[in-house]
Each structure stands twice: as C-alpha cells, then as structure tokens.
Amino acid sequence: MRALLGILVLAIAAWLALALLAPKGSSEPAQAFSSSRECQTCHAEIFAEWEESQHAMSWTNPAVRLLSNDFANQDCIDCHAPQPVFVTGIGNRVKPRTLRRAEGVDCISCHQLPANADGTPGGMAGGLNNERAACRPTERRELARPDHCAGCHNQHETVDQWRESSWFDGLGKQDCSDCHMPIVEGPSGSHRSHLFPGGDTLSMLQRAVTFEGAAVDGAWQVTISNTGGGHAFPTDERSRAADIFWRTLADDGTRGPWRHLHRMRSPYRTEVDVEVTLLQADEVRVLPVTAEPEGLGDPITTDVPIEVALFYKRSPYWIDPANPDPETEATLVHSLELRQ
C-alpha cells in the first residue's frame, strides 16, 4: 500500500513538474507589445533603470526640445523616437515612428524583432531563448554589438570615432556596451545596466580624460588626454562642449575670476567660422596656459599659483558669452591647483 502511495505521489510530482516546466504555448505567437510599460511587469528592475536614463527622456527632455527647436528640426526625430532597430535593419539608419514618442528610445526600439511572415509578432531580442515568456525572447548577439547603436549614434560619428581608436582593435579593446551598459548586480541578479551612463554621469566624464598640469620653461601648461573616452571627447554631438578655464590663487586663499583657455567641440553647421576641436580618442593635447584663450596673450608664469579646471557643458552657449560662469552653467570634471 505504501509503495502504491509512493508511486502515486511520484506520478503526481512528475505530472506537476511537466506541467510547470515543459515549454508551454510555444506554438502560440509572442504577445504583441504596444508600449514599454508592458515590459515593466516582468522586468521591473531594468524598467526602473531605463526610466532614469537619457534614452527614456530622449523625446521629453527639455534640453533636447530646446536644441531641436521643439523637433521642428525633423532630422532629430528619427533617433529620438525611432522605430525598432531590428525592423529597420541593424546598421541601417533608423526611421521615425509616429506612436509612443513620449517613450523615447524605449524597450521596443532596441528589442522588438520584425513580425513573422504570417504577420504575428516576432517576439523580442534578448540574451537568451525562452519560449515560455510572453515576449518570446530570442538570443540575438547583435543586440550588444556597436552596429546596433550605430543607426543613431553614428549620426554623431561616435561609432566611427571608436572604430578609429585603440579601443576598437587595441590590447584592451572594448565596445559601447562595456562602458555604457556595464554588468551590474541587482535583486533579480546580474544584468547589463539600462541606465546607459554617459555624458550625464560625472564618473564617466572623469574617467574619459586625464588632466595634468606642469611647469615648462617657467610657465604653466596643461595636458588633456583622451585615455578613457573610447570616442572623441565630447563626441560629435554639437550641443556638447568641454571647456578648460583657469584662475589665479592668492596666498590668502581667494581665487580670481575664471578665464577661458580652450574649448573642445564640433560646431553646428551654421557656425561656419568655428573649428572642430574635439579631443579624439587616444589624443593628447598640450596647452600652454595663457592670458587670453586659445594660446593667445602672455604665458602665465610659474610664480603665479593657479587653478585649472575642465568643465563639461550640455549646451554650447553661455548666458553671457563675455563673462561665462562655468561653475553654474557647466559640470566640473577635473580641477588642478598648480603651485611652484
């Protein structure tokens, strides 16, 4: 009797295991997704990361709206509200979508696969295959490759800049996802971060460049090196700029006004008289500290203690161009005090 009972229990357990673990509904098509909020149910942690990211704000960010003339510049729409990259084709230029623009560059933009031949949803690209999940993820390695990012980010030549750098084929080669989608630990396990840290993250800016000062022939000079950017610093986004300022340091601790030394930026097309001064990947730029910007005026001699600082700006303009105030209008990235 006990043996029979045991067999019965085993049979029930086996049936339960089969019922729970066997691929279920694999012949049914994937669920159709019409909004990224539908992903939140299963992927709450990743969704929460994305919601804080620049990708999530790509349509609503007031800075973007201002710089794109509220998207009257139609060429901005294609990347700020793109159709799914897998649908348009990896490496192809993306196309603008009409719906869900407020969701910006969302889950569907990067993960949705083309529909099946019979018109049923094609599921999502992911890191593994899972026929039980509603979105039917299929492992697609392209998801983490730079070509996947290139449709948009090469509009700013970022991927090309990376391809020409030591990061592409050097000893320590790394690509987009290594820096911008690092593996992080969370309650649901390790995964690639969907915060997409970049120019909006101070630690990323700080690791992109090294900033050093030295006394040479009795005068100060600074050296800025793009040792960690992986692409130009800043990249080719015309609204971004990096500026070096300096100011005097008095013995009593007071500091003089900031004085502009050098700007790194790619100009808008309208700025015909502005040179491209991006600091390319691996580039080392040596700048004498001078009384006037861009190497003009007298060199600042080493008997004058100074502070030199690198600032990063997300808009290229100063409120008062004659008296820029980097501390309130830009982000301080590195600062050096140079004393004899």
Next chain:
Amino acid sequence: MSAREPRLPLGRLLVLAALGLLPACGGEAPPTGPVAVERAPFPTRPVVREALAALLAEVPDPVIGDLPTAEADQELVGEVHGLVTFLSSATGGLVDAAFDDIQRLGDPAVPVLLSIFHDEERIRDERRSALRLLGSIETPTAALALTREMADNDDPALRALAAWKLEGHPEDLAVGPLLKRIKYESDASVVPWIARALASHGNYAGVEPLRVLVEWYGSGSEAAGHLVSLAEEAGFEASLAGAAELEATWLAADPDGRLPTPAVSPRRELDAWRWIAGLADFQLRGVDDGRFVLVSYGTWVTPLLAEALHDEDQYVRLHVAQALQRRGPRAAVALPDLVAALAEPGLAPTAAGALGALGNPAAEAALVACLGPVEPAELRVAAARALGELGRESSVSALEALLAAPAAGGPKAFPELEQAVVESLVRLGLDSDLPAATTRVPDLLRFSRDRFLDATTSMRVLREWIGAAAEAELEQDPEPESPGPAVTLRDAWDALAPDPFTPATPAEAAERRASRLALVEAALAD
C-alpha cells in the same frame, strides 16, 4: 483574378456592417464615420535612378578645367590677368568692355579667374574683379564656379559678391545651393544678396529670412530696403506690406498667378533630383538639408516629389512625404499620389500627415477612411491628427463617432488615438464651436499628465484653446476695464514661458507644466 486586382475582403465588410457605417451611395454629404477602403497596391520602382540617368544624358555636368599650363595657352592667361587688372581700376563704359571680353573668352577663362580669386597675395580689389568677371561668363561652368564660392567661401563679403553675380545669371543651377546657403547663412549682409539671386530665378524663399532680419534690425535697415525692392520687382506694392503680401502669395502657391515664373532648366531639375536622391543618405544632417531645399523650391518641384513618392528606396519615400507635408498648399498636385501612398504601411502615417497639411478638402474622405478599426494603429492616429490640421468642420462627426465607438478597438482602449481625436476635435471647434471645444479641455489636462503620452501636443492645443477663448472675449468687449478670465489665463500661461536660450531641467519643465495645468484647472472651476 490577378494579384493586383482590388477585392473587398469579407472581414472588412462585416466590420463595416457591424458598425453601421456604410455610407449611402451617391450624394455629396461629408463623410460621417470611418469607412474602410481597399486600397490599390502601391508599386515602387527606381524613379530617382531613372530620372537622374535621363537628365544626365541630356545635360552633362559642367566641368571646371585645370589651370592652363601649355605654352599655347599663355596668351589666354595673360589676357585674363590683364582684364582683371584693368577692371580693378576701370570705371564707366570701360567696365562693360571688360565684361564683353571675358564673355568672349568663355569657359577656358574660368580656372584662370579662380586662380586669381584664390591668390591671397593679390590685393582684394583684384580678387573681387576676378569674381565679377566670372559672373559675366554666361555658361554653366562659370555658374558652377560662382555657386561654389557663394556656398563655401569663408569671407562673407565674397559670398555676397558671388550671390550678387548669380542674380539674373542665365544659368539657374545655383537655385538649390542658394537655398541651402540661406538656411545656414549667419551673416546678415549676405542674406539679401542670396534672396535677390533666388528671386531672379522665380524663387521667393528668401523673403522670409529677409523679413526676420527686418524684425531684428528695423524697418530702416538695409534688409528692409531689399525686401521692399523685391516686392516691387515682383509686381507688388513697394512697401513692407507689399513684401508681406508677396510672402503670403509664395507660400499659398500663387493661386492667382501673380508671380513671375521663369522656365526651369534641365540642370535645375537635375539638381532637384540629386537632392531627392540624397534623402537616402545615412547622415540625417544631409537629409535635413535636402528636405529644406525641396520644401523651398517653387511649385514646379511638386510633380517631381509626387513621382519620387513611388521610388524603390524606403528612405526616399519617407522623406519625400515629409517634404510634401512641409510644402503644405504648395504640394496640392501631389494629392492623388499621397492618397495612393496610404496603401504602403511604412509610408501611410507620413502620407496622412501630408494630406492634412495640403489644405485641400478632397483629402478629407481619404483621411476619414483611415480612422477605421481595421487600419494600423499608426495610421489611425496620424489620420486623426491630420483631420485636425486640415480644419474641415465636416470631419467633426467622423471623429466624434470614433470617440463614441465601443471600447475594444476604439480610442478608449487606445489612449494615443483618444488623445489625437480629442486634440483634433478641440482644434476644429476653436473657430466654429468654442463651447464644445471647451468641454474637452479636461481630457487635454488628463493627457498632459500621462507619462506615456506626448504632453507637448496636448499642451500646444491647450494654448490654442486659451488663445481662441481670449480672442472671443476681446471680441465681445474690446476695451474691458480689467482683463477678463480668458485673457488673464492667457497672460498667466504665457508668463510661465521658459527662457528660450537656456535649457530647463526635466524637473523645472515638469513644474512649469504642472503650474500651467493648474491655471487651466482653476479657470475651468471658475
């Protein structure tokens, strides 16, 4: 039955029957609801490639030759140098003699003149004389050389001089590059000369930037003088009001045929096809330039764009439809092609947007047909928005019917469609039925607060409604003792406008939006 023959699927007929929306045959009553239509297939072909090949066979590109080095050519080189030196000091009728001589020398003189012009060792007068002489050679090669200087020279004065010499030049291949240059020209002294050169070829796209300059620098400015003379030369009153009329006539596609319409040469047409071809490029900045130029051409380009809508390249089709949308009434003849494009799923939403912008009542029925539940979601939303843009009061019933549709497949289950329908209903009611529009304002508030909807479109319509309400109030009492509630609301809303030059943070923008919505809510409560 061939694969292309249209047929009515049973499913669609059933849907129509179920909705009771099958319209009665005949009659000219406005469409009253979503009518599903079976659209003819939308075949594509290599339109752009074929057009380029045909035109290049007809008019090969001009080629600027190399600087002559052979002994036999030195006489020519000496003669050109002599003319440059002579022109730099000549006055009166002698100047014309120099121009006649250079015209006789023709294309071989072009590289010599360019070498003098680019020689920075030479005095400025001689370099300018070289450019003036270049402008007197009435060949495509000379026009090409001038065009390049107008477009790319770093010196604003020389860009202006090149533009001046392109004014009235018999070759019109510069029109496209002139349009692109005026998009980027940041030197106020160059803009008038580009505008004049464009006008001499029957293109008045330069009037708008001139007007902007007049707004900045005043009615006594040099730009104002150019604007007034352009108006006069085009047959309008010699005044800023005449210039405004000229601009309106240009933008309305010259309905009464008042504007001069010089013939378009095959080279200008070739240039237009090249801009169209460029819409397929990877870099969107170039695409945006192309779209701008194609939007700014005269009405002659619309048939080309309508044809290019059928091109084999998906990017060309998409951006051509966007260009047609931006052309608005100046793209009227593209209506049949845009209606046909509704059958191409990737193109249909943009084609619907363009149909809304044409201002042609004939677009209404096609757009109403796109609202039906069997249509793709993107198309339904685009069509609902386009009907608001088209501005036909007769569309109200179709939009209202859609809003009242059962939840499944209707806007209530599809917030973005509901938003588009309500926004269009408000817009359509602003002129004809302001109270009805006002009843929908709470919905606009709701959409503006939904994180997953585009708040900016609802906020824009809210501002339109506020403006219309304020105008209606002032119409009733043009000189009130104190501002009425609508005017007060409008002023308070506008006072919250962000600094146009400093990007706000997302938090600041959200706070501003919340404040504006609170203002409207308070006004509605009163």
